[in-house]
Amino acid sequence: MADRMLNFYIHAFSNLNVGGGKLNEKAPHKPILLLTVVQAYETGLLTDNQIPITPELTSLFKSNWNRIVTSGHTLGFALPFFHLKNEKGSWWELVANPGCELWVQYGRLTSFGNLSVAVAQAQIDPNLAQLLMDETTRQVLRGTLLDTYFPGQSVVHMALPAEEIDGLTREMVDESPTEYRARLKDLKTRLDPETYQIEIYTRDTVFRREVVRLYDDTCCVTGVRVSAPYSFSMVDACHIMPFAKTFNNHPTNGIALCPNLHRAFDKGAISVDEHYRVIVSDTFVENESSLYSLKSLAGTSINLPGDARYQPDLAAFAWHRTHVFRS
Known part of the structure; x- marks a missing residue:
């Protein structure tokens, strides 16, 4: 069961919908966000399958972006956090703040201001959370993201920001x-x-x-x-x-x-x-x-x-x- 789940997420992480965009390059936003989530589990910032939007998480995201991204893309946290819900397998779901359910379900949250108002947190598949809480499988998924989207790059282990x-x-x-x-x-x-x-x-x-x-x-x-x-x-x-x-x-x-x-x-x-x-x-x-x-x-x-x-x-x-x- 564990091997099957790991293989599923190796495939999911290496086949993210990252598009080409105006720069005709794969957008790094989703991989950077997922690398940040991996790190958040590693440091104890995340401990279950709930991923709230916090200053610590956005700080890790900015740090990883500035260290790894070399393309001309503009830093953006809201779009990947919102659009990961569209990945195959529905392993990333958004939990809306009260009164914002329709906005989250049918809208398009393109700015961080809108995201922080409308979304309480993301909720990932509990099986994925278990993989990310285990050091061995966490390293496999981190390596999948780096090898697929940022070959030759590494993410140093860091304490909470x-x-x-x-x-x-x-x-x-x-x-x-x-x-x-x-x-x-x-x-x-x-x-x-x-x-x-x-x-x-x-x-x-x-x-x-x-x-x-x-x-x-x-x-x-x-x-x-x-x-x-x-x-x-x-x-x-x-x-x-x-x-x-x-x-x-x-x-x-x-x-x-x-x-x-x-x-x-x-x-x-x-x-x-x-x-x-x-x-x-x-x-x-x-x-x-x-x-x-x-x-x-x-x-x-x-x-x-x-x-x-x-x-x-x-x-x-x-x-x-x-x-x-x-x-």
């Missing part, structure tokens, strides 16, 4: 909003649109991880916190001032909220005053007898991070009360 993620975290924490904004504007002028979208996605994910960590996975208003032996959180990282307006990803421009309060904050139904207390708009009607009514939260003091350097910026809350809150 923690150094790049740590560097982005330091930039986010140590630089002023003005410096950080200038850095992003410079990146936008230097990078192609796809790579820039990946950069913004990575930085946004780092912001969200850092804010949730600072608040110990706990909603700062309700105190809700749920622990589970798998990737699961009941809280979101919420920008106080929108990133699109300010390019401010500093943790002081964020708070941790459960999803319903995140939505209420973004829509202006609630805000926070100069004493870190919740204020509630009187412009809407709700069932106030409910234990979960928004108005029951009025006057609640929000919980703050223990490190005073990362407590939310009162000036940001003042901006939110002026521009978002419906008074």
Whole structure:
């Protein structure tokens, strides 16, 4: 059984639909993505048949692309991640985010921005996952990809791309909003649109991880916190001032909220005053007898991070009360 599965995937990996394209050369995108997936299993980044889109995965992809690809093709993560679902055997399937099912099924996700919005993760055949978790068969499949598409090339073993993620975290924490904004504007002028979208996605994910960590996975208003032996959180990282307006990803421009309060904050139904207390708009009607009514939260003091350097910026809350809150 194992030999039959391995032979199937040797054939599948060596006969990918890579086309010729405008450059009349085989496109390297799918092979690079699969080499990245192989590496992700090798380093422990992936441990089952689920392949989520993460900064670590995109970082490995960029590293492999820059090291191996010598043609004139433009780096692109979205197209191979999306189009691998069309390979014979249906061994790569996409799991849509809620509400995006038809988009994923019938649409064509050509940009990383669209991909990250519509797709939760890829799901590969469990048999393929087992092959990739075994060192011997993993090396066979890696060799198949290299020999078929990049003869003479090699992929060095590397650790998880923690150094790049740590560097982005330091930039986010140590630089002023003005410096950080200038850095992003410079990146936008230097990078192609796809790579820039990946950069913004990575930085946004780092912001969200850092804010949730600072608040110990706990909603700062309700105190809700749920622990589970798998990737699961009941809280979101919420920008106080929108990133699109300010390019401010500093943790002081964020708070941790459960999803319903995140939505209420973004829509202006609630805000926070100069004493870190919740204020509630009187412009809407709700069932106030409910234990979960928004108005029951009025006057609640929000919980703050223990490190005073990362407590939310009162000036940001003042901006939110002026521009978002419906008074």
